Amino acid sequence: MKRTFLFLLLTFAALYAKVTYDIWTANAPEASLSEGVLSDIAEKVTIVPLQSATPNSFAGKLRSIRQDGTNLFLINNDILYRFHISGEFICRITNPALMKAAEYVIDPLRKQLIVLGNSDDIYYYTFGGQLIAKRKPETRLPIQRMQAVTIYQDCIWTAEERMRFDLLTNEWLIEQQWVKYDIAFREMESHRLLAANLPNKPILPFGRHIDIAVEEDTGMIYACSPSLLPDDLLKDSLLLNSGQIFPGLSSDKDQLLAFPLRFGQRFWLASSFNPTDAAQNYIFCFDRTTLRSWQLNAGFEDDFYHTGRIREWQAMDVYSRRYCFSKSGEEVQHVSRSGAPVIFIVELKA
Numbered sequence: 139m140k141r142t143f144l145f146l147l148l149t150f151a152a153l154y155a156k157v158t159y160d161i162w163t164a165n166a167p168e169a170s171l172s173e174g175v176l177s178d179i180a181e182k183v184t185i186v187p188l189q190s191a192t193p194n195s196f197a198g199k200l201r202s203i204r205q206d207g208t209n210l211f212l213i214n215n216d217i218l219y220r221f222h223i224s225g226e227f228i229c230r231i232t233n234p235a236l237m238k239a240a241e242y243v244i245d246p247l248r249k250q251l252i253v254l255g256n257s258d259d260i261y262y263y264t265f266g267g268q269l270i271a272k273r274k275p276e277t278r279l280p281i282q283r284m285q286a287v288t289i290y291q292d293c294i295w296t297a298e299e300r301m302r303f304d305l306l307t308n309e310w311l312i313e314q315q316w317v318k319y320d321i322a323f324r325e326m327e328s329h330r331l332l333a334a335n336l337p338n339k340p341i342l343p344f345g346r347h348i349d350i351a352v353e354e355d356t357g358m359i360y361a362c363s364p365s366l367l368p369d370d371l372l373k374d375s376l377l378l379n380s381g382q383i384f385p386g387l388s389s390d391k392d393q394l395l396a397f398p399l400r401f402g403q404r405f406w407l408a409s410s411f412n413p414t415d416a417a418q419n420y421i422f423c424f425d426r427t428t429l430r431s432w433q434l435n436a437g438f439e440d441d442f443y444h445t446g447r448i449r450e451w452q453a454m455d456v457y458s459r460r461y462c463f464s465k466s467g468e469e470v471q472h473v474s475r476s477g478a479p480v481i482f483i484v485e486l487k488a
Contacts, residue, residue, distance in 0.1 A: 170433035186481040187474035316394035364410035365398035375424035402458040411450040
């Protein structure tokens with residue numbers, strides 16, 4: 139009797155999921171749009187023309203651009219800088235002779251910057267660039283590499299590759315894990331990082347860029363990584379938006395799931411950029427309100443400041459409310475003649 143009831147229950151659940159998904163896909167566009175302009179998704183774009191810190195500043199691209207109040211922080215050429223939101227240069231935070239800045243998080247409560255070096259050293263700086271402390275995580279394994287780091291609810295969350303010895307196979311295995319630290323980088327807990335159970339997403343690929351974000355409505359912490367199968371992103375978005383997978387994800391706090399999208403309030407985005415392989419480049423955007431989506435190999439066209447195509451996006455907060463992109467001085471001479479790069483902060487439509 140119990141087996142019959144369980145079988146009927148599973149059959150009904152599978153049928154319900156299929157009917158719901160069929161309803162969504164029947165009312166959805168058959169394919170993503172191949173062309174789009176920035177105003178399709180952006181409510182406002184703020185321009186930040188940077189002032190050069192030194193005559194030889196800004197070699198290569200800007201990365202890890204983040205804002206705290208009127209402060210704008212970024213990494214360029216492995217150096218962490220602080221600017222005013224107007225673009226005025228304030229100070230250099232890290233000394234390249236001491237360390238190369240790989241990544242950092244802003245601690246808004248204590249007004250300090252926690253900077254990861256290329257080794258496992260962790261540096262604490264004031265906003266004025268004064269070194270406060272230098273630490274190492276308490277537990278380090280033979281292979282332990284941080285792929286992503288963010289701060290949320292006064293804790294530090296990372297996605298890492300770690301080595302683990304499997305007693306059953308008598309082999310060393312490399313696993314992807316999420317790790318929760320306190321502000322002093324003392325480990326609080328760690329669990330496996332799992333790929334979301336989406337069609338054609340059986341594994342979380344190693345070596346791909348990973349971010350950690352928060353779904354604003356549920357408070358669910360999740361990882362996101364560019365998909366190796368971008369043609370499936372519309373189908374994945376419709377399935378997630380149908381409500382069959384997404385709402386129940388926050389029920390198990392021991393699992394951090396990885397998705398191919400970042401979940402904003404209205405827009406879900408995925409971005410992949412490889413300067414050496416154009417075939418891997420795409421920006422995908424799904425509008426939950428209209429069910430429209432864009433699959434753009436060359437990116438959105440900037441119709442605010444007319445700087446050309448936007449090929450690479452960076453999220454500026456854990457809730458994916460704002461994104462930014464940057465252009466070199468040569469690309470934006472019509473909006474800034476300083477020769478320094480310009481940052482564009484994009485506020486998405488609500």
